[in-house]
Amino acid sequence: MILLKLASKSLLNRRASVLLSLLTIAISVMLLLTIERVRMQAKESFAATVSGTDLIVGARTGDIQLLLASVFRIGHMNNGVSWQSYQDISSKKGIKWALPLSLGDTHKGYAVLGTSGDYFHYFQFGKKQHLSFSAGGPFAQANEVVLGAEVAKRLGYGLGDKIVVAHGMGKTSFHHHDDKPLVVVGILAATGTPVDKTLHVPLIAIAQLHGAEAVQVEHHEHSDHEQHHQEADDLIGEPKQISAFLLGFDSPLYTLQVRRNINNYQAEPLMAIMPGVTLRELWGMLAMVEKLLLLFSVVVLVVSLLGMLTTLLANLSQRRRELAILRSVGAKPWHIFSLMSMESLLISLLGTTFGVALCYLLLALAQPQLQAQAGINIGLQGISRYELMLIAVIMAAAWIVGLIPAVRAYFYSLHDGMSVKT
Amino acid sequence: MIDIDKLWFSWQGHTGQPTLSIDALHIAKGEHLFLHGPSGSGKSTLLSLLAGIQTPQRGSISLNGTAIETLSAAQRDQFRADHLGYIFQSFNLLPYLSPIENVTLACAFSKLRRQRALAHQTSLNEVAHTLLTQLGLAPQFHQQPVNTLSIGQQQRVAAARAVIGDPEIIIADEPTSALDEANRQAFIELLFAQTDKTGATVVFVSHEQSLAPLFSKVVHLDELQGGADDLA
Numbered sequence: 001m002i003l004l005k006l007a008s009k010s011l012l013n014r015r016a017s018v019l020l021s022l023l024t025i026a027i028s029v030m031l032l033l034t035i036e037r038v039r040m041q042a043k044e045s046f047a048a049t050v051s052g053t054d055l056i057v058g059a060r061t062g063d064i065q066l067l068l069a070s071v072f073r074i075g076h077m078n079n080g081v082s083w084q085s086y087q088d089i090s091s092k093k094g095i096k097w098a099l100p101l102s103l104g105d106t107h108k109g110y111a112v113l114g115t116s117g118d119y120f121h122y123f124q125f126g127k128k129q130h131l132s133f134s135a136g137g138p139f140a141q142a143n144e145v146v147l148g149a150e151v152a153k154r155l156g157y158g159l160g161d162k163i164v165v166a167h168g169m170g171k172t173s174f175h176h177h178d179d180k181p182l183v184v185v186g187i188l189a190a191t192g193t194p195v196d197k198t199l200h201v202p203l204i205a206i207a208q209l210h211g212a213e214a215v216q217v218e219h220h221e222h223s224d225h226e227q228h229h230q231e232a233d234d235l236i237g238e239p240k241q242i243s244a245f246l247l248g249f250d251s252p253l254y255t256l257q258v259r260r261n262i263n264n265y266q267a268e269p270l271m272a273i274m275p276g277v278t279l280r281e282l283w284g285m286l287a288m289v290e291k292l293l294l295l296f297s298v299v300v301l302v303v304s305l306l307g308m309l310t311t312l313l314a315n316l317s318q319r320r321r322e323l324a325i326l327r328s329v330g331a332k333p334w335h336i337f338s339l340m341s342m343e344s345l346l347i348s349l350l351g352t353t354f355g356v357a358l359c360y361l362l363l364a365l366a367q368p369q370l371q372a373q374a375g376i377n378i379g380l381q382g383i384s385r386y387e388l389m390l391i392a393v394i395m396a397a398a399w400i401v402g403l404i405p406a407v408r409a410y411f412y413s414l415h416d417g418m419s420v421k422t
Numbered sequence: 423m424i425d426i427d428k429l430w431f432s433w434q435g436h437t438g439q440p441t442l443s444i445d446a447l448h449i450a451k452g453e454h455l456f457l458h459g460p461s462g463s464g465k466s467t468l469l470s471l472l473a474g475i476q477t478p479q480r481g482s483i484s485l486n487g488t489a490i491e492t493l494s495a496a497q498r499d500q501f502r503a504d505h506l507g508y509i510f511q512s513f514n515l516l517p518y519l520s521p522i523e524n525v526t527l528a529c530a531f532s533k534l535r536r537q538r539a540l541a542h543q544t545s546l547n548e549v550a551h552t553l554l555t556q557l558g559l560a561p562q563f564h565q566q567p568v569n570t571l572s573i574g575q576q577q578r579v580a581a582a583r584a585v586i587g588d589p590e591i592i593i594a595d596e597p598t599s600a601l602d603e604a605n606r607q608a609f610i611e612l613l614f615a616q617t618d619k620t621g622a623t624v625v626f627v628s629h630e631q632s633l634a635p636l637f638s639k640v641v642h643l644d645e646l647q648g649g650a651d652d653l654a
Contacts, residue, residue, distance in 0.1 A: 002530040002531075006516075006518075006519075009518040009519060009523075010516075010518050012518065013517060013518030014518075321513050322516055322517075324510070325510070325514065325515070325516055326516075326527075327475070327499075328473070328502075328508040328510070329503060329508070329527055329528045329530070329531055329532075329583070330499055330500065330502045330503020330504070330506075330528075330531035330532055331499070331503075331531055332495075332496055332499040332500075332531075333495075333499075335531070417470050417473070417475030417476065418469075418470060418473055418475055418508065418510075
């Protein structure tokens with residue numbers, strides 16, 4: 001008890017240097033925890049981008065390129081899949097659903113996805129969650145569009161607004177389809193996935209956007225007026241090709257068999273990937289960056305602990321007088337040892353606590369930005385067991401570092417006794 | 423009270439040149455001993471043996487009837503906490519404690535001294551307060567940061583810490599060397615006034631011969647030295 005009092009009074013007396021060591025530890029703990037938390041959350045939301053989809057099928061390219069283009073809307077596909085192949089494969093036995101994806105157009109920098117109405121029914125993300133509407137509903141006409149949550153929010157669109165889609169990628173496009181405005185009929189609830197940044201239109205709209213085909217489709221509509229009630233057909237039209245398609249099976253047992261068949265498909269060169277596997281592969285590539293970040297924060301922690309060690313050791317030689325006084329009133333060498341290790345423990349305890357508080361503050365401040373910029377949803381939940389373990393490791397490391405001056409003080413007090421060699 | 427018998431000590435161990443070799447020294451209870459020791463006379467070595475930091479290679483030191491060389495290091499530390507008051511030459515105080523806290527620190531490691539200090543007053547702070555006042559430190563200084571006190575004031579705080587809880591032996595290692603002439607005598611008289619109440623033995627080490635007349639017994643360390651040589 002007296003030792004704790006002495007330790008805290010002694011620390012208070014040296015508050016300038018103590019505060020500095022405390023602050024460096026706090027900052028390094030904050031860095032480490034924040035990076036760890038962002039990393040975990042990023043990994044989680046990354047893996048949650050698509051779920052329930054058994055295969056993604058596209059023209060032959062790299063696994064990751066296909067995944068990036070079809071799921072993340074990053075990059076684009078050089079080749080498409082012919083509509084015939086799509087119809088052929090999607091009608092095979094065991095296939096529960098197939099969602100055609102047609103990409104390549106944008107609206108103010110956001111990707112435009114042409115698909116079928118089934119998309120809103122079958123597409124899943126996260127823990128097999130279905131898409132839901134925060135306003136309106138799915139498209140029912142060729143000139144209707146469903147917006148992702150972020151698109152609607154950022155661009156300030158509401159139901160009934162008319163928007164124009166540009167051909168090609170990028171924010172600015174020379175070729176605007178000014179004559180073909182689309183009407184917003186639905187806005188999806190936020191998912192934290194690229195769906196939020198996508199405009200969903202019927203496949204037929206994509207065709208209509210592109211000059212010549214549009215005429216054909218209009219013609220088709222006129223000639224087959226009797227079949228107009230078949231809405232699904234109306235929304236799809238007769239596209240020549242699509243970018244890729246997603247497949248869901250009745251049973252996952254079909255996956256490998258169908259995948260092999262697609263990879264050996266005779267009519268055109270196609271490939272199928274399992275999104276879970278490829279997502280993991282892609283994360284593995286990003287893991288380098290994540291590990292580097294972790295490494296840096298560990299280095300910062302080590303530096304801050306060394307800083308504390310330097311401060312404590314530098315103080316120690318000035319404090320040999322203090323140790324002699326304590327010995328003269330009967331303090332045993334182990335009292336001196338406990339006193340010194342208690343001081344470093346107090347510094348690291350306060351530093352770590354402060355660091356955890358700083359981490360929460362930082363996350364609270366960065367949360368809206370992270371959500372908007374990276375789609376990473378960081379909840380301010382309590383400290384996880386993993387983080388507790390991390391904190392315990394930091395505390396242990398700080399304690400071990402603090403033992404060094406404590407051991408030195410122990411031997412000083414043993415040898416010097418009460419004679420003061422300064 | 424203090425009995426030294428055929429003491430032999432060397433920093434180099436059993437075979438080296440003896441740093442200290444004293445055939446016999448007896449100091450009675452309540453005596454005020456002036457130990458005159460010029461530098462190099464083995465003064466600090468003797469003090470560290472008396473305080474139980476070091477133990478003699480041969481011979482015996484008996485304090486208050488206890489042969490301290492037979493005690494373990496931890497027991498010697500406890501013995502020092504219980505029975506010894508120690509005053510350094512200067513810088514006696516922990517800078518982060520108030521004068522009062524510096525005084526009561528002596529009771530932190532000794533239950534015995536705590537009990538003795540509380541025999542007449544209800545709190546250690548009160549005891550320290552009384553002692554400091556009796557030693558001539560005015561109450562307005564009792565809670566001041568110690569680095570704002572003069573050296574003379576600091577030495578009074580050190581004296582109060584040495585006598586709190588009535589230890590049987592007070593060792594003072596040149597406590598007045600940083601004081602001026604007038605303060606020296608006053609300090610020694612105030613110290614004696616306190617130790618005489620409990621009958622504590624005072625071992626006062628100094629190279630200043632002029633102080634010798636204030637003491638009941640004067641010993642020159644260099645005269646004692648070499649006494650145990652023939653026994654080696």
